[in-house]
Amino acid sequence: MSPESVLCWSEDPDLAGQLVRLARSVASGPEDRVFAASFDPPSDDGSRRIAEAGAHVLIRPNPAGPASTDPHVVASELRALVDTSHVTLVLLGSTKRGREIAGRLAGLLDAPAETGVARVHLDAGAVVVEREMLSGNALAQETLIARPAVVAIMPDVSASSPPPTVPVVQQVPSTSPAPLSERLELRPKPSGGVRLESAERIVTIGRGLQKKDDLVLIEALATALGASVGCTRPLAAEAGWLSDDHWIGLTGHRVKPRLYIAIGVSGAVQHLVGMRDSQTVVAINKDPNAPIFGQADYRVTGDLYAVVPALTKALDAK
């Protein structure tokens, strides 16, 4: 079987390091090689960390400014590296940007691509991937026969820690592709400053809340519990009552707190995907047939405008 040559890239240095470790566990033959692409200077902390994870880092200076601003530039530069380093497998992060670049790169290479991949391994020369489908309710196993293959890996996929290697960082000339877009302005997204993925307790509010001002009820309960506030998609994406970093579910954050309190949340499958790893679930809903009750350890059938203040009062009195 011919040796594997894996190329990793992510705009996030931590994720790039994860990809390198994964690549080294997937391509562990004596002649296999793991490369990582970087558009940062060799002295950059990110480049150094990727090299320490065990990749041969190929640095491409990008004359058109920060490469991350133009997916076409990144995909074209990666495509050139695939050619010059005889790459058989490209691993990208399955972030929004990573998925966009995966599609562009696969188009340039006429290669198969998979995104949202949870696991990857090689079997008799073919790339076998597992990815979630049907809103996370099923795992699809697929084989990519043609090479090179492009695979975008979900963040936080674990890989065994391979033995340390001597870091190698090499500068290679840029192919200088012309950008197809230009960034005019960079404005930080409004953020509630929460990081739900690591929260131990979460109080989540759904469309059962009638108006934005009533969020104070939910915040008071969260404060009494030392919890973070989460929400369903309509509250962030449609109403804009909370920022996106509160949004839990298939297209939001995936959480696994010890305590999850769902208030005025119906329990749509797209929401459940994001919270089903919670340890203890409490649901408060006025509809006794709400699907969220099927996921709950403790069910409170009632009006949130009565139940939530009473609960907060009881907690504050302790």
Ligand SMILES: Cc1cc2nc3c(=O)[nH]c(=O)nc-3n(C[C@H](O)[C@H](O)[C@H](O)COP(=O)(O)OP(=O)(O)OC[C@H]3O[C@@H](n4cnc5c(N)ncnc54)[C@H](O)[C@@H]3O)c2cc1C
């Ligand atoms: C492609 C796609 C991706 C999606 N991704 C996500 C996602 O990531 N996250 C997500 O959350 N959704 C997602 N959705 C939307 C999802 O399908 C649901 O529409 C959404 O989760 C419903 O939000 P909700 O439970 O707040 O509202 P509703 O479904 O409207 O439920 C409101 C609930 O509040 C209860 N209620 C009303 N008044 C009171 C009261 N006074 N006291 C107590 N209970 C009360 C009602 O009985 C009801 O059960 C996605 C949809 C699609 C198509």
